[in-house]
Amino acid sequence: xxxxxxxxxxxxxxxxxxxxxxxxxxxxxxxxxxxxxxxxxxxxxxxxxxxxxxxxxxxxxxxxxxxxxxxxxxxxxxxxxxxxxxxxxxxxxxxxxxxxxxxxxxxxxxxxxx
Amino acid sequence: xxxxxxxxxxxxxxxxxxxxxxxxxxxxxxxxxxxxxxxxxxxxxxxxxxxxxxxxxxxxxxxxxxxxxxxxxxxxxxxxxxxxxxxxxxxxxxxxxxxxxxxxxxxxxxxxxx
Numbered sequence: 128x129x130x131x132x133x134x135x136x137x138x139x140x141x142x143x144x145x146x147x148x149x150x151x152x153x154x155x156x157x158x159x160x161x162x163x164x165x166x167x168x169x170x171x172x173x174x175x176x177x178x179x180x181x182x183x184x185x186x187x188x189x190x191x192x193x194x195x196x197x198x199x200x201x202x203x204x205x206x207x208x209x210x211x212x213x214x215x216x217x218x219x220x221x222x223x224x225x226x227x228x229x230x231x232x233x234x235x236x237x238x239x240x241x
Numbered sequence: 242x243x244x245x246x247x248x249x250x251x252x253x254x255x256x257x258x259x260x261x262x263x264x265x266x267x268x269x270x271x272x273x274x275x276x277x278x279x280x281x282x283x284x285x286x287x288x289x290x291x292x293x294x295x296x297x298x299x300x301x302x303x304x305x306x307x308x309x310x311x312x313x314x315x316x317x318x319x320x321x322x323x324x325x326x327x328x329x330x331x332x333x334x335x336x337x338x339x340x341x342x343x344x345x346x347x348x349x350x351x352x353x354x355x
Contacts, residue, residue, distance in 0.1 A: 136281075159342045170245070170332060170346035171284070178342065217283050227342040228297065231283030 266335030
């Protein structure tokens with residue numbers, strides 16, 4: 128069975144500082160990995176995804192994530208935080224088991240300080 | 242391209258009442274998902290449809306929850322009778338098909354049970 132762990136339910140960074148949101152997964156087969164962002168009172172928006180190929184994945188709004196199989200991690204980073212990045216971020220894992228069922232982490236709320 | 246539509250956006254009911262949520266997926270998307278997102282947690286899959294057939298409803302509390310997707314397009318999720326612990330955001334998502342790993346989410350319906 129697959130699972131996702133997001134370390135840190137709340138993360139605060141200063142505007143312009145590095146953003147690092149952590150995600151570790153558990154899967155017995157090659158996973159597909161996703162990061163979604165959720166702004167208040169809105170649905171989930173896909174930031175980026177890893178399926179196969181290049182392990183460094185670039186997404187929207189300057190975010191990127193690196194798939195590290197040896198560490199079973201898929202951490203999300205952004206070099207310079209912007210006030211508009213304040214939101215909740217969810218990591219999700221899915222595998223090809225005939226249907227791509229998502230397992231989500233519990234989320235990390237990012238606060239950006241002026 | 243229109244996104245996933247959901248209604249109502251907010252609903253407040255008393256326990257033991259019934260409630261229904263509606264979802265219209267992206268045109269042409271064969272697979273439809275309903276998720277429950279309790280405050281402070283990641284979304285949890287309740288039910289997955291492929292066209293108008295159920296693919297996975299293993300986490301749907303069938304004694305009180307029901308869902309249907311007539312004609313393979315729109316879907317409704319019903320709770321009857323509601324309990325306090327059903328307070329959550331109910332998210333609808335769609336994808337092109339079962340073998341498509343990317344899901345698109347609607348804005349959600351926030352249910353408060355008092």
